[in-house]
Amino acid sequence: MTAPPSPLEPDVLVIGAGPAGSACARLLAQSGRRVWVVDQHPMGRDKTCGDGLIPDAHHALARLGLLDAVMARAEPVAHVGCIGPRGGRIDVPGSLAVLPRRELDELLLRAAIDAGAHFEQARFEAPIEEDGRVVGARLKRGDELVDVRAPWVVLATGAVPKALQAAGMCERHTPSGVALRGYIKAPSMVGRIKALEVVWHQAVRPGYGWIFPAPDGCFNIGVGVTDSHRDLQGKGKKKDVNLRAIFDAFVAAYKPAQQLLAEGQWVGELKGAPLRCTLTGARWTRPGLLVTGEAAGSTYSFTGEGIGKALETGMLAADALLAAFDDDTAARARYEAALTALKPKFDLYERANRVNAYPWLADLLIWRAKKSPRLLKRMSGVLNETSNPGNLVSLKGLARLFTE
CATH class of the missing domain: 3.50.50.60 (FAD/NAD(P)-binding domain)
Structure with a gap:
């Protein structure tokens, strides 16, 4: 030595x-x-990685004295777009950005x-x-x-x-979850996909898909499953999860993803990774x-x-x-x-996480959020870590959806 x-x-x-x-x-x-x-x-x-910088990342970067340097290179984003299985959509405001992890x-x-x-x-x-x-x-x-x-x-x-x-x-x-992502350069899609789009659909159950606008006309596209392994006394057993099949199902089910692949060019290849949650x-x-x-x-x-x-x-x-x-x-x-x-x-x-297992919950939340400014504020609070995400899909929280 x-x-x-x-x-x-x-x-x-x-x-x-x-x-x-x-x-x-x-x-x-x-x-x-x-x-x-x-x-x-x-x-x-x-x-x-999805490369999304949500408010907690902004706060941490500010403490490090690096927020301005990061934002000078990142793609700023104003909303998370939540898209349900039936095509309903609600845009949740927040301080957001995308910068590739590299x-x-x-x-x-x-x-x-x-x-x-x-x-x-x-x-x-x-x-x-x-x-x-x-x-x-x-x-x-x-x-x-x-x-x-x-x-x-x-x-x-x-x-x-x-x-x-x-x-x-x-x-x-074993991991808590798994994800698959790639980059597509598609200048023609700039301005057509402006939010951090997160998509729930029966076709991608028990996961979700995303498209995030990145700098220089690129888009980060991927799918994730955050409960991919059963925990058996500390030894996780992989569920029947095929990320490539889920990715293909996401593209087939979500028209903007189809357009992105049709009009853009891949930058590199799809890459998978584990998640520890x-x-x-x-x-x-x-x-x-x-x-x-x-x-x-x-x-x-x-x-x-x-x-x-x-x-x-x-x-x-x-x-x-x-x-x-x-x-x-x-x-x-x-x-x-x-x-x-x-x-x-x-x-x-x-x-x-039950929303990923039961995508109809996303439809219900989106439907009510369109009618309830208070609910939209609560969803924005989840993004900003001022609201309880678990309460949105608890029995009590679901009951409140019909009174707000």
């Missing part, structure tokens, strides 16, 4: 250069901590580096442990194994469970180590939105370390308390 020649050994070793890892690294570096960010991919790598993640990582973090392209192999505490990580850089010691390690390795398993943090090996499936901490972002399950069930909460959980990890860096017990307790405080929101989105 040989140690890297530079820079100095870090105070915090962040594994993963996605939104959670880069957000954590930026805050730590801004506060004067020596931070390494390690990722097996080079800067600017792609990530399968660009967003590079911008976030560069911001962490600008704050003083060091980026290293290497693969995480395993934690280094002494007396029951993580004190660094073994990395693979090319053909070389490298031991890097650090008082703290932050795992921000996304939905693939390999790093969690290596660190002894994985409680659920509801802040479940992994231990959050152990001595010397914190798990954050999608590795900790930071994606919302029902919507599959995860960028904002990945950023937020990464910043919560940084906050905990900055508050109690030299007190392992206190830092871990602070971080676990912060995630526990978030957990009820995730549980409510899990309840709202």
Whole structure:
């Protein structure tokens, strides 16, 4: 084993250069901590995602001082368009944007580096442990194994469970959901698809489809299923889900998707990815180590939105370390308390996931929202995290639809 020649050994070793890892690294570096960010991919790598930036992402980017930089490159959007199985539609207002993850993640990582973090392209192999505490990580850089010691390690390795398993943090090996997305360049469709369009239909049950307008005349199109595996004592069993068949069914059922494919050209190919949702499936901490972002399950069930909460959980990890860096017990307790405080929101989105299983609920909500400004305001509140998404589809909530 040989140690890297530079820079100095870090105070915090962040594994993963996605939104959670880069957000954590930026805050730590801004506060004067020596931070390494390690990722097996080079800067600017792609990530399968819907690319939607909803209000929670805007708030997180503002705290990081990066909202203006992101919005200068993103496609601004004014509404989420909710489309039901019968073709009904309601546009829910919000502060929204779309920026492909390749660009967003590079911008976030560069911001962490600008704050003083060091980026290293290497693969995480395993934690280094002494007396029951993580004190660094073994990395693979090319053909070389490298031991890097650090008082703290932050795992921000996304939905693939390999790093969690290596660190002894994985409680659920299979994902909560799966998604498939691609990009189509179609300048003729600019202005015809202006919202973040989310489509529920019997043909794509138990999932949903989406089309999001991206910069430069491109569109992000995809399908997701946020309950794709049955949880059997921590060992998920895959349901009968064929994402490509669901994608084809979505295109066949939704005319704008047909037009997009007919008038545009594919940029790359369709790519699939797992999702880890509801802040479940992994231990959050152990001595010397914190798990954050999608590795900790930071994606919302029902919507599959995860960028904002990945950023937020990464910043919560940084906050905990900055508050109690030299007190392992206190830092871990602070971080676990912060995630526990978030957990009820995730549980409510899990309840709202029944819309994906029963698309007629979307028809009912859209029908009533067209007649009720109060309901539309509540739906906008779900987007802005000021309303309870679970209540929209609870028995009590459904009963209220006929009185509002």
